[in-house]
Amino acid sequence: MSLHGRPQGASRSAQHEGAPAARAGTPCSHSVVTRLSRRLALLTMLVIGALSATSWFAVSTMMAQRSQQDLQARTELIANVLSLEARSGGEAAVLARLRSDAPMRGSSRLELWRADGTPLYADPAAAAGSGFLESAHLKQHDFVVPAPTLAGGELRARLTCDYTLDARSGQNWAWILLVATLGAGVLVAVASRWHVKRALRPLRHIAAQTLAISPQNLSQRLKLDDPAEELLPWIEQFNALMDRLERAYSQLEAFNADVAHELRTPLATLIGQTEVALSRERSIEALRDTLTSNLEEMQRLSAMVNDMLFLAQADRGVVARRGQPVSLAALAAQVVEFHEAALEDSGLALRIDGDATVPVDEPLFKRALSNLLGNATRFADPGSTVVVRISAALAATPEQVQVVVQNHGQSIAPALLPRLFDRFFRADDSRCCPDESHHGLGLAIVAAIARMHAGRTLAESDAGLTRVGFTLATR
Secondary structure, three states, X not given: OOOOOOOHHHHHHHHHHHHHHHOOOOOOOOOHHHHHHHHHHHHHHHHHHHHHHHHHHHHHHHHHHXXXXXXXXXXXXXXXXXXHHHHHHHHHHHHHHHHHHHHHOOOEEEEEEOOOOOEXXXXXXXXHOOOOOOXXXXXXXXXXXXXXXXXXXXXXXXXXXEOHHHHHHHHHHHHHHHHHHHHHHHHHHHHHHHHHHHHOHHHHHHHHHHHOOOOXXXXXXXXXXXXXXXXXXXXXXXXXXXXXXXXXXXHHHHHHHHHHHHHXXXXXXXXXXXXXXXXXXXXXXXXXXXXXXXXXHHHHHHHHHHHHHHHHHHHOXXXXXXXXXXXXXXXXXXXXXXXXXXXXXXXXXXXXXXXOEEEOOHHHHHHHHHHHHHHHHHHOOOOOEEEEEEEOOOOOOOOEEEEEEEEEOOOOOHHHHHHOOOOOOOOOHHHOOOOOOOOOOHHHHHHHHHHHOOOOEEEEEEOOEEEEEEEEEOO
16 A cells, blocks of 8 residues: 555556557547448438438328318218208108118218207217227218208218228338338448449559558559549659659768768778877877878868758758848958958959848858859869859849859859759869869758758859859848
8 A cells, every 4th residue: 555545556557547548639540431331321311311201291191181082072972862862751761871871881980960969870880990989090070961851951960080091001101211211321321332442442552552662662653553533633742752752862872872981081081190190109290290180180070060960950941040131242242351362372353243132141141152152263264253243133033132153164064053052062073173172062051051041043054154153032
């Protein structure tokens, strides 16, 4: 027992009991076939039931009218016959005719009174059938028999008829309609279940094909021999999704391979230099040179890791933090100051054309433009002019501003232009700077910064003129 008087096992069992409760909010699955067949059956029974009820009501009304007409016709016939008998033979003839016709009045009872109200005749109840007086379906009609030869000149009569057979016919008709309604519901449920299962067979084929898709078989696509029109959009969208997923998976594998390749070289350099330094006694100057070289490699590794972390954040959908509207030309001038030494060493001039005032993330904008300037500086022909062109008129939409860095140099093959902004992509390492190493993330970062500003990248190269840049949304 615990201190609170509860068995120690009780809390443990309560935890187990609480586990299903934690999943109580999870929606339970259901069968489309069962639900649809039930609803179709219910709808069928409702429709047929309504029609059956209308039919039964119409038949009941017709039978009631027919019984009323039958009762009226009987009374008219009896009145005519008795009136003739009264004229020809008086009261005795009337009584004789009533007694002789009594066996023919089955399921009915006739009663007569003289004009003064005294009883003249009444069919025995036994003659009308057993249980006649207890029947719940009796109808009676009072009428007058003209008898000028008798005292008072008339006889008063009452005819009571039993329409139990008609009522039973109505009940039987109601049962037939009820059974037909239920039978139709069952038949529709069975038929619709079979038909829906048959109609959903393509979904089972799609599920089986989807199950066959795996990381080792991403090229598998959904297809049906006879696809339904309603399934075509789903199949097309799923296949398009798989195309994007396959491309993303391929890019991820290529990225992992590129990362491993890019990290292997500096790590191998670090390990080799360190092993050489430790292989024998070294002077302080030699060790200092080794540490300096190792520090440069580690800084390169650190820069590469930081760039990859930045790209990973951009891929997660991080949006640029825009500040107050600022002159893009002014920001470009600040970036140019940082690249003055590299431009001067390469014998290049630089010009800024155009301007736009846009709210941007200033550090990100400067970083993107710096990467573009660095790329143009490495590949521009010595003595040429690098142009930073800022324009809203050249953008695809009025809400976009275009920033392009243009340089003169060897043209880039058209087949390589779409890949310029891929990670670790290098068009041709032999085009320039053989003594420098670049890990190929600069333009990929430019593309990421453009996406963070709701923009896109652009690249053109023709006749020795290369233009690489990006667009920015103005808000």
